Amino acid sequence: MDNWKDNRSVFWTLAGPGTFWLLVFFILPLGFLFVMSFSDKAIINGEVSITEYDYLTGISNYIRSVDTLYLTIIWKSIWVSALATVLCLLTAYPIAFGICFASEKWKPLLLLLVVLPFWINLLIRTYALIAVFRSQGYVNLALGAVGLGPYDMLYNNFAVIFGLVYVYMPFMVLPLYATIERLDKSYLEASLDLGASQFTTFLKVTIPLTMPGIITGVILVFIPCLGSFLTPDLLGGANAIMIGNVIERQFKAANDWPFGAALSFMLMYATFAALMLRAFLAKRSAGVDV
Amino acid sequence: MAEQMKPGSGPLDYGNRLWLKILFGVIFFMLYVPIITLVAFSFNTDRRGIVWRGFTFDNYVKAWNNSSLIEAMINSLMIAFIATLIATVLGAMVALMLWRFRFPFKGAYEAFMGLPIVIPEICMGVALLLFFNETGMMTAVVAMPWPLNLSNIIIAHVAFCFPFVAIVVRSRLVGFNRQLEEASKDLGASEWQTFWKVIVPFMMPGLVAGALLAFTLSLDDFVITFFTSGPETVTFPVKVYSLVRRGVSPEINAASTVLIVITVVATVLAMKLQAPQKSGKG
Numbered sequence: 001m002d003n004w005k006d007n008r009s010v011f012w013t014l015a016g017p018g019t020f021w022l023l024v025f026f027i028l029p030l031g032f033l034f035v036m037s038f039s040d041k042a043i044i045n046g047e048v049s050i051t052e053y054d055y056l057t058g059i060s061n062y063i064r065s066v067d068t069l070y071l072t073i074i075w076k077s078i079w080v081s082a083l084a085t086v087l088c089l090l091t092a093y094p095i096a097f098g099i100c101f102a103s104e105k106w107k108p109l110l111l112l113l114v115v116l117p118f119w120i121n122l123l124i125r126t127y128a129l130i131a132v133f134r135s136q137g138y139v140n141l142a143l144g145a146v147g148l149g150p151y152d153m154l155y156n157n158f159a160v161i162f163g164l165v166y167v168y169m170p171f172m173v174l175p176l177y178a179t180i181e182r183l184d185k186s187y188l189e190a191s192l193d194l195g196a197s198q199f200t201t202f203l204k205v206t207i208p209l210t211m212p213g214i215i216t217g218v219i220l221v222f223i224p225c226l227g228s229f230l231t232p233d234l235l236g237g238a239n240a241i242m243i244g245n246v247i248e249r250q251f252k253a254a255n256d257w258p259f260g261a262a263l264s265f266m267l268m269y270a271t272f273a274a275l276m277l278r279a280f281l282a283k284r285s286a287g288v289d290v
Numbered sequence: 291m292a293e294q295m296k297p298g299s300g301p302l303d304y305g306n307r308l309w310l311k312i313l314f315g316v317i318f319f320m321l322y323v324p325i326i327t328l329v330a331f332s333f334n335t336d337r338r339g340i341v342w343r344g345f346t347f348d349n350y351v352k353a354w355n356n357s358s359l360i361e362a363m364i365n366s367l368m369i370a371f372i373a374t375l376i377a378t379v380l381g382a383m384v385a386l387m388l389w390r391f392r393f394p395f396k397g398a399y400e401a402f403m404g405l406p407i408v409i410p411e412i413c414m415g416v417a418l419l420l421f422f423n424e425t426g427m428m429t430a431v432v433a434m435p436w437p438l439n440l441s442n443i444i445i446a447h448v449a450f451c452f453p454f455v456a457i458v459v460r461s462r463l464v465g466f467n468r469q470l471e472e473a474s475k476d477l478g479a480s481e482w483q484t485f486w487k488v489i490v491p492f493m494m495p496g497l498v499a500g501a502l503l504a505f506t507l508s509l510d511d512f513v514i515t516f517f518t519s520g521p522e523t524v525t526f527p528v529k530v531y532s533l534v535r536r537g538v539s540p541e542i543n544a545a546s547t548v549l550i551v552i553t554v555v556a557t558v559l560a561m562k563l564q565a566p567q568k569s570g571k572g
Contacts, residue, residue: 002392003392004391013383014390015383017380018384018387018456026449029417030417032417033417094313094317095317098304098310116554119510119553120325120550121509121510121527123531124550127328127538128325128327128546130538131327131328138327166320166321223408224411226410227412229411229412230513234535247413251416260416261420264416268409268410271408275408
């Protein structure tokens with residue numbers, strides 16, 4: 001690897017455009033959003049203006065965002081995301097485990113089958129779920145055939161959690177697959193030879209050794225779940241709103257951008273906290289590196 | 291290792307356990323049934339799409355004749371095409387820079403490049419909406435003729451796509467043998483010639499894979515486009531969103547199927563290109 005000082009012109013030519021793009025069209029907008037989160041709508045002639053703002057007036061938006069109403073929604077977003085993440089882990093672990101122990105012939109196909117839905121448009125997958133779960137959907141038709149239902153399966157927390165698990169499962173399978181694949185299988189043999197049952201081996205050997213993959217997968221699923229907007233919007237409706245929906249509403253229907261900006265930063269701080277937790281946990285757990 | 295044992299009965303042959311096979315079946319069933327029924331019902335004659343009444347291409351014809359849907363599709367493809375071009379060039383340059391040079395605060399720079407990947411999409415969307423509004427770019431761009439009126443969306447898409455391209459291209463570059471570069475220079479090639487004749491051909495699979503990734507990411511994006519598109523500009527996902535909010539219709543199924551086919555083909559191509567070559571030709 002060369003030192004950047006050896007060839008400054010090449011270094012700057014290569015670094016310049018991308019850095020510029022990210023600074024101007026990403027960092028600067030975030031800066032605007034940051035300023036906006038400390039601003040208020042201007043009051044002109046005693047009326048609240050729609051388009052004018054008083055900049056950097058204080059932290060009133062943040063104070064409002066820890067109001068009980070919004071705290072409830074933030075808290076709910078967290079536990080819905082956490083539950084979805086746990087369910088993802090519970091379904092993805094056996095899948096990843098199974099793929100690792102499948103024959104070489106099947107491995108690439110099984111991996112492709114897991115990843116493929118991830119590439120299909122999120123909106124289309126969510127729409128597909130609506131068709132399955134709506135009151136005249138296939139699940140209710142099937143239940144109706146055996147004399148049950150129809151049940152309301154859409155527009156509640158169940159639908160949102162199912163949707164999140166459905167949509168983000170590939171994010172969990174891939175890091176788990178990567179760690180289990182690298183796990184030295186002789187440890188498992190040793191444990192079994194020394195008299196541990198399959199269950200004990202799994203609990204005491206496999207899980208601790210694959211912990212880095214579990215942590216990565218949990219974070220990779222939890223973060224997009226927490227910031228999700230489309231899934232709760234289409235599957236949850238008014239009954240199951242999450243923080244993303246509140247932000248969207250501030251920027252569209254409610255037209256309260258300063259407050260929306262403050263909520264966006266709350267969401268970003270939560271995301272960074274999750275990432276730091278991951279870095280912290282990854283440092284502590286001894287296992288196979290991802 | 292387990293040759294003396296009956297195949298599939300060893301303590302570590304989890305791949306052959308019945309319960310695991312059943313679990314696989316159930317989970318793949320749940321993953322694919324919604325998508326498969328969506329595709330299947332795009333060929334259904336029943337307008338309400340509840341029961342199967344017969345095979346038809348009518349929904350595709352209707353979707354094709356729905357000018358707003360086609361317009362949205364053309365917009366989406368145009369955006370994806372231009373954004374992919376820019377994102378691939380930017381991403382490749384950043385990848386080359388990170389691969390070739392060491393410089394102070396490199397770790398911090400890499401984290402900075404990763405920011406658009408980790409930040410919640412909705413935050414990036416509203417930040418760009420605010421930015422385009424405050425700078426006047428929103429009103430200026432919306433008034434421009436097609437395809438310039440898509441500029442804001444393209445700018446936003448490039449911003450979240452090119453870090454992904456950089457990751458893909460960089461992982462390809464890691465396998466590059468720098469002696470090839472030295473050999474080229476020893477044989478009298480200039481830095482520029484070496485770049486085009488030695489490094490770029492080696493990068494090519496990474497470039498194509500990165501470009502296909504950027505293309506699918508751009509084509510699929512809803513949240514950021516939803517915020518950065520003006521009131522008049524509609525892309526395919528945004529159009530589908532407004533249709534879905536009104537209910538389920540076989541036309542959406544048909545249009546979605548077309549998009550699924552495009553993205554699946556692009557993905558399978560990208561995976562083929564990224565997979566390590568089995569024979570020695572790589």
